[in-house]
């Protein structure tokens with residue numbers, strides 16, 4: 261085991277998520293509190309490879325708790341996937357005097373951390389920052405709650421126009437491999453049907469639900485579709501297919517896209533990021549490594565990072581049943 265931790269390096273990596281700045285602020289201030297230096301590397305692992313860094317003092321992170329995105333920028337670094345890239349990153353960390361790392365990102369970021377720590381003796385802690393909520397070991401990832409609120413706000417607006425014109429709207433939301441956003445925002449916005457990657461409900465069931473809605477006198481309908489849904493059709497093909505089968509519907513498509521990543525973080529995400537950031541520094545100083553901080557039953561706990569990546573966090577299937585009942 262190496263000596264005491266005097267300097268911590270931090271990155272934001274992978275897809276950006278609202279609340280990453282709040283987490284950076286918490287890491288930097290906890291470092292100041294515990295008299296540890298804090299260095300931020302720009303553009304995730306790429307900044308480590310290029311030695312592109314900045315000192316993060318308690319004052320340099322002022323006024324960022326409310327800001328979306330990340331002041332350190334984020335990137336997907338191909339070079340870090342190579343041994344050579346990771347070696348360069350390690351050399352720069354040694355040159356900079358870094359004793360431990362805080363990695364803020366998604367499962368890919370943690371995979372990078374695992375590969376790095378197997379080759380070099382560098383303690384690290386992961387903070388789950390991704391709007392997808394697709395990481396085991398935490399009930400919520402930083403950015404997920406904000407993304408949910410953004411999606412619900414957008415669907416509420418789409419509902420206004422859908423009801424004014426008696427239309428059927430297909431709203432595509434982010435989630436290639438995980439349906440958390442679709443499922444929770446769909447229930448929150450009162451969607452008639454929700455299509456997610458985890459459950460193959462089939463297009464026939466969708467047609468039945470829509471026919472039932474029409475018969476029950478509904479004037480507008482919203483179908484929330486996760487990017488990775490299992491219908492085998494993209495959202496535009498799905499809308500065409502449904503209008504072909506149910507010509508009484510006037511269907512439109514709305515793809516929410518990158519707006520789901522942006523915006524000022526919700527209070528929940530700010531509090532979560534603040535707790536995770538402080539705890540990450542404290543766990544590192546207590547000698548923990550190769551773990552991820554997570555929120556379980558209201559408490560900040562740690563999970564072995566390989567378990568967090570390997571296990572999938574289950575969606576709440578009860579919400580599908582609730583949607584079924586509420587779309588009566």
Ligand code: ATP
Pocket residue numbers: 273274275276304305335336337338339340341342365366367368369370371372373375389390391392
């Ligand atoms: P999001 O869930 O928002 O997409 P992420 O952290 O999963 O975020 P990725 O692009 O998958 O985003 O990973 C971030 C970076 O981590 C990659 O660009 C790459 O540099 C590094 N990385 C990912 N997987 C590995 C791996 N197996 N080995 C080394 N580095 C990796």
